[in-house]
Amino acid sequence: MTMRRWILFLALLIGCSPIAEAEFSNIEVLYPDVDVPPYLTGLNPTGPPRVMFSFILDSSKLGASAILANQKRITSTQLLELTMVAKKGVTDLSFLRTVHIVAGLPPSKMAPTAPTPQIEIADYERTGEAIKGPTFPLPLPEPVDITPLLKPSKSDQRKIIVTLNVGGDLPSVAWRADVLMVLAAEFKD
Numbered sequence: 001m002t003m004r005r006w007i008l009f010l011a012l013l014i015g016c017s018p019i020a021e022a023e024f025s026n027i028e029v030l031y032p033d034v035d036v037p038p039y040l041t042g043l044n045p046t047g048p049p050r051v052m053f054s055f056i057l058d059s060s061k062l063g064a065s066a067i068l069a070n071q072k073r074i075t076s077t078q079l080l081e082l083t084m085v086a087k088k089g090v091t092d093l094s095f096l097r098t099v100h101i102v103a104g105l106p107p108s109k110m111a112p113t114a115p116t117p118q119i120e121i122a123d124y125e126r127t128g129e130a131i132k133g134p135t136f137p138l139p140l141p142e143p144v145d146i147t148p149l150l151k152p153s154k155s156d157q158r159k160i161i162v163t164l165n166v167g168g169d170l171p172s173v174a175w176r177a178d179v180l181m182v183l184a185a186e187f188k189d
Contacts, residue, residue, distance in 0.1 A: 025184040026080075031057055031162075032178045033087065039170035048097070050167040055179075057103075057160045059150050073187045074150050078143035079121060081182035086134040089175030094130035097168035099138055103149055103160050117148045121162075143184070 039049045082101070086093050104118035122138050131137070149160050162179075 024186075027183040027185060029181045029183060030178060031055060031181070034177050034179055036089075036166070036175045036177060038172050038174045041172065048167050049170045050098075050165060051170055052163065052165045054161055054163040056106075057162055059160050074147060074185065075188045076145065076184075076186040077147045077150055078184045079140070079146050079181055080143050080184055081180075082122065082138045082140060083180045084136045084138065085178045085180065086136075087176045087178055089173050090171055091134055092132055093134060093136040093177075094132045095169040095171065096130075096136055096166055097126045098166065099124040100165040101138075101162065103146065103162045105149060106159055106161055119144065119146055119149060121146075126168075146183075 034053070034055050036053050037051055039051050084093060100123050101121035102118055103121055105116040107113070107116055121144050122140060124138055
């Protein structure tokens with residue numbers, strides 16, 4: 001990303017009005033140290049081993065503004081790539097056979113039973129050889145539009161819950177991974 005585009009992107013995040021439309025591609029957002037619980041034998045006796053875990057992401061790292069009026073300037077935010085990198089507890093992620101990821105907004109404090117937007121990020125099932133090593137680039141068949149998650153209400157702004165359900169020959173120890181996202185965003189005044 002050029003320095004000029006980066007400055008425009010930062011100006012949008014802090015609330016300055018842009019002069020024109022702006023597009024940003026290959027924005028890298030890292031969520032470090034996601035804790036993954038161990039697989040406990042016998043926990044899922046009827047199916048393959050699975051573990052579910054979540055983390056909360058600050059949506060301003062994905063292009064949302066803390067100033068709600070600026071959020072309507074976001075015209076599109078696409079998730080282009082998602083990669084997991086093992087950091088602690090395991091050194092090889094080739095044990096992953098399935099990965100299902102959903103992102104959504106938490107229930108509103110004002111209306112806790114009202115439905116909230118949820119977006120399926122990935123529904124991956126390995127069919128060929130496993131990629132060996134600490135890095136697992138999750139194949140996304142096409143970019144995922146996450147724009148609805150960046151326009152929350154006043155009471156719920158800036159939080160996105162990302163839930164992962166992974167399966168395979170899971171380790172019986174807890175492990176930790178970084179999650180790297182690559183985005184493209186468009187803004188309009």
